[in-house]
Amino acid sequence: MLPLSTRFRIWLRLLLLQSTWSYRRMQTCGWLWAAMPGLSGSERRRADLLRQASTHFNTHPMLAPLIVGAALSELHRDPPDPDAAREHLTRWMGTFGALGDMLYWQGLSWCFAGASVLLWLAGGTHAVLALAAAWLVGEGWLRWWLLNRGIHQPENIAETMKLLAKPRIRRGLNNTGLATGLFGAGILVGQLATAEQDPLIATLLVATAALAGAWIGSRSLMRSAPIWFVLASGLAVAAAMTGG
């Protein structure tokens, strides 16, 4: 199998998967470049292999190492099987794109945002720096693990997908993100509101407006913003009238 140094080079190159992203080719150039260290032989042979395995490719970059790793394991066989490599890419890119978007944007990004606000309030710049460093290490490790899993167990991609898509993991991550992010957003809103109002009035103002907005059932920014403004204005007027 591929030596450690080669896998490390592929892992590094996969970090730049999207540096050549374009509307037409998306991540195609990126994955071909990342795959190059895993191929052996003359330039002509490597170019032929890449050309045969080349296909339109676009998936979630965090999970891409798994698919690229599996494709590489097919190209590294003796004899290489570019058709099988292409099949891995086309079969899995959509599934992992959707799964990655769901985990990343509906869970992890909210966790990160909420944790950033909380840590900043608790420990200032250094705490956010520590979070950033920990995040880099954690996500880097996940990509490394996925790459190795793809290279060593290309036949088990479905198992890895099931592992990542487990309802417990998916829902747990989403709910953690939801709670952390909204708690962080709430703290920020509270802080900004108290800059303009008395703390008690501000709490009542925002919390009442939030709950009212929720019960009215606003489902979009366009609908919820006016509700917020009307309720908040009314409460602000009431607070001003009562001397708050």
Add this chain to the structure above:
Amino acid sequence: MTGTTLGLIMAAAALQLLREEIGPFLIHRPVATGVLIGGLAGMPLTGALIGASLEFVWIDRIPAGGIRAPASGIGTAAAVIVLHQAGLTAPTGTVIAAGILVALIAIVAFVPFDGGLRRAFGLISERILRQLERGSVDGLLAYPVVALAARWMLLAGWFALISVMSGLPLATFPPIAGWYLVIGSSALAFALRRTRTSERALGIAAFVAGVVVGCFL
């Protein structure tokens, strides 16, 4: 432009490469950008407040399938650079409001710039893939690294261009009253889009708890 501003611009451009080109990693998000670039500029609190404000306005916009989400990290970095160059570093209502205005302008101005970059790099990608078809990997050898360096420089140039906004009368900008309502509304809208009642309740409860904590911190 001072050496510090130039350093800030280069650092902000490098950090924003993590938005898409490197990784991507979430460190480009507005809160982290605000704290990190604001910290370098000696105004971490101002940067954090602007970043955190922008973080929750568009957080549920997912940049998937070619959809471009508002570049709120880019906007935060631009705001910090402009405010630093204008000498407005104290976290007052006026400065935060001016920073948010600068960020919003930067976010809008970034859209055509980003589109132009993608189209330009698309043309180069086509050329390299045609070269691969002819049996040569030459074009692929260093292309992503060169593309990354080019994007870094172009992004830095764009930040430098945006920094001319420091000439605007930002110190006279009125504080935005009620901005917190926009942030809260956006964050809550995310929770309300959940299909499960338990998730909606969790989101609202977390938000209200956060408000109470935030008000009395």
